[in-house]
Amino acid sequence: xxxxxxxxxxxxxxxxxxxxxxxxxxxxxxxxxxxxxxxxxxxxxxxxxxxxxxxxxxxxxxxxxxxxxxxxxxxxxxxxxxxxxxxxxxxxxxxxxxxxxxxxxxxxxxxxxxxxxxxxxxxxxxxxxxxxxxxxxxxxxxxxxxxxxxxxxxxxxxxxxxxxxxxxxxxxxxxxxxxxxxxxxxxxxxxxxxxxxxxxxxxxxxxxxxxxxxxxxxxxxxxxxxxxxxxxxxxxxxxxxxxxxxxxxxxxxxxxxxxxxxxxxxxxxxxxxxxxxxxxxxxxxxxxxxxxxxxxxxxxxxxxxxxxxxxxxxx
Numbered sequence: 001x002x003x004x005x006x007x008x009x010x011x012x013x014x015x016x017x018x019x020x021x022x023x024x025x026x027x028x029x030x031x032x033x034x035x036x037x038x039x040x041x042x043x044x045x046x047x048x049x050x051x052x053x054x055x056x057x058x059x060x061x062x063x064x065x066x067x068x069x070x071x072x073x074x075x076x077x078x079x080x081x082x083x084x085x086x087x088x089x090x091x092x093x094x095x096x097x098x099x100x101x102x103x104x105x106x107x108x109x110x111x112x113x114x115x116x117x118x119x120x121x122x123x124x125x126x127x128x129x130x131x132x133x134x135x136x137x138x139x140x141x142x143x144x145x146x147x148x149x150x151x152x153x154x155x156x157x158x159x160x161x162x163x164x165x166x167x168x169x170x171x172x173x174x175x176x177x178x179x180x181x182x183x184x185x186x187x188x189x190x191x192x193x194x195x196x197x198x199x200x201x202x203x204x205x206x207x208x209x210x211x212x213x214x215x216x217x218x219x220x221x222x223x224x225x226x227x228x229x230x231x232x233x234x235x236x237x238x239x240x241x242x243x244x245x246x247x248x249x250x251x252x253x254x255x256x257x258x259x260x261x262x263x264x265x266x267x268x269x270x271x272x273x274x275x276x277x278x279x280x281x282x283x284x285x286x287x288x289x290x291x292x293x294x295x296x297x298x299x300x301x302x303x304x305x306x307x308x309x310x311x312x313x314x315x
Contacts, residue, residue: 110283
């Protein structure tokens with residue numbers, strides 16, 4: 001089956017970036033929001049995409065103010081790009097939109113997305129994805145995208161994992177549509193290794209959120225670098241306990257390279273902490289700690305970092 005109509009659930013920066021690229025490539029796409037000022041702006045005019053150091057571009061993106069406005073069974077693909085803590089409720093609100101042979105793909109960071117989506121759409125209509133696309137909502141009707149996304153260097157991988165058991169061939173259809181839109185993507189037989197590899201990398205998020213500093217500040221400190229590497233190694237140990245074949249040296253080398261090249265940038269979690277917003281901690285570092293406890297794996301850096309964040313009221 002070829003990909004037909006694509007829905008993007010979540011009209012923040014990330015969802016808007018996916019919808020913008022798909023619309024620009026001529027795909028039949030609809031961005032589904034929750035009645036925000038941004039969605040209202042897109043209903044009235046084009047979306048502006050601002051790449052760093054490049055010329056802005058605009059595209060008309062079809063929108064639905066709410067999932068209830070999307071006809072039942074009208075979507076062949078549903079990409080879910082809400083915040084992780086909103087995923088279950090958002091998926092439930094869109095339970096009616098997917099065609100009987102459609103596929104739903106959560107692209108959030110963290111663990112547990114497969115179960116939340118499969119509970120709504122069924123295991124046979126669920127895959128799981130991970131992405132390096134970077135984007136942020138700047139103003140209603142305008143987003144910014146990262147350097148790598150603007151240059152076509154971002155990556156989206158999707159495939160079966162846990163309770164996401166749709167045929168990988170459906171993932172190949174989705175990947176082809178995304179790649180044609182300038183968002184490089186690939187369907188893989190099992191995506192769990194990639195998810196855990198990203199979790200190891202993302203251990204910088206809660207760590208940097210304790211002192212509320214940039215990645216460079218952590219990485220350029222002897223103590224910070226040691227903590228980051230130990231925290232990533234703890235993620236690998238929990239992955240192994242879960243039966244995931246994650247190469248420890250490769251995962252740490254990848255994390256080191258990314259951290260060293262990130263520079264004076266706040267992670268999205270740290271930005272949320274600095275602005276007093278809710279974070280995605282429960283599906284990331286906290287989820288790793290819960291699994292570590294279940295398997296009897298010691299994760300002392302996670303325990304300390306999560307305790308300090310809890311003390312500061314971060315959730």
